Amino acid sequence: MPKRIDAEARTAAIAEASLRVLERDGLSGLSVRGVAAEAGIAAASLRRAFATQHALREFCLELIEDRVKARIAALELTGRPLVEGLLLQLLPLDKERRLELVAQVQLGVLSLTDTALRPAAIRLSDGVARVCHIAVEVLTETGQFHQGRDPEYEAQRLRALLDGLAMQGLWSGELSEAGPILEMLTRHLDELARP
Template sequence: MPRLIDHAERDRVIAEAAWTVLTRDGVLAFSVRNVADEAGLATASLRRRFPTQDALRVYCLRLVSERVTARIAALDPATDPATLALSCLEQLLPLDAERRVEMEVFLALASLAPTNPAVRVAYGEAHDAIARVCRSVVELVAGTPDDTAARRVHALVDGLALHLVHQDPAEDTDWAVGILADAVWPLRT
C-alpha cells in the first residue's frame, strides 16, 4: 500500500528549510538542491512539489504574506482604532525573531524582483498587500481615505523594516514602535 504524504506538513518542512537556506546562506545559495538537502528530502521529491527554483521562490515569498495576513486577521477588531492600527503595522515589522526571519526572506527574494518575472509578480502582490494595510490603517484612524498619508505610512514601514533587519537581533526594537506610534496617533480625527 502506498504511503500517504501529508502535503501540508511537507510544505511546512520545505518552507522551513528554504527559509533557513536563505537566511543562513543567502539568495545565491538558494537552490532546489540546497533546500532539499536542508529538508532531508530527495531533490526529485522536492521538484514534484516545486518543479522550478522560481516556483519555490514564489511560494516562500507568498508564505511570508500569508503569515502576516493571518496575524493581522487575528487581532481584536474591537480594540481602540489607533491601537488596532498600530498593532496592524507592527505585524509588518521585524520586531521579534519570527518576523525578523520573515523580513530577511522577504528582502532576499525581493532583491530578485527587478530581473525575475515570476518573483516580480509575487513581490508586487506583497507590496500591494502592504499598501492596502497602510490605506486601511489610515482610514481606520483618520476616519477618511488619504492616499498621501497612506503612502507616508507605507514608506515609514518600509524604512523601519530595513533599519530593524540590519540592526543586531539582540538590540531593542521599541524605538521603531515609538516612531510608528508617532506617525499613527496624529492621524486620529
C-alpha cells in the same frame, strides 16, 4: 487523504526551510540541495513538490503573504490598538517576522530582474500598501486622524515610514532594538491626529 496531508506537510516544511536558508545563506543558498538538506528530505522529494526553482521562490513569497494575513486575521483589536497591531505585523520585531522580511527583501531584489517572479513580489508589496490604507481608514473612523490631512498621501507616507523602519530593524540585527522602531511608529500615529 493521508497522501494529500503528507504532501501539504512536506510542502510547508520545504517552504519553511527555504525561508531559513534565505535568511542564513541568501539567494545563493536557495538551491535544491541546500533546501532539501535544511528540510531534512531527499532532493527528489523537493523536486516533486517544486519542479522549478521559480516555483519554490514564488511559493516563499506566497507563504510570507499567508503568514502575515493569518496574524492580521487573528488580531482581536479595534481603534488605535488595531492600527498598531496591523503595522507591527510588517516589522521585524521577532524571529518569525525577521525571517519573513529577509526573505521578502532578497526575493524582491531578485524580482527586479526576474520578470516571472515580479507579480508575486508586487502582490506582497501591494499588501503592505493595503495595510497602510486600512490603518488610515481605522484612524479616520475612530476620530484619530485629522480631517485636514489627505488620507491617500498619509497612507503613502505611512508606507514609506514602515519600509524605512523595517530596513532599520533588519540592519540593527538585534530583536532587542525594537524600542526606537516602536517609538517612531507611535509618534507618527500621534502626529496624524494633529493639524
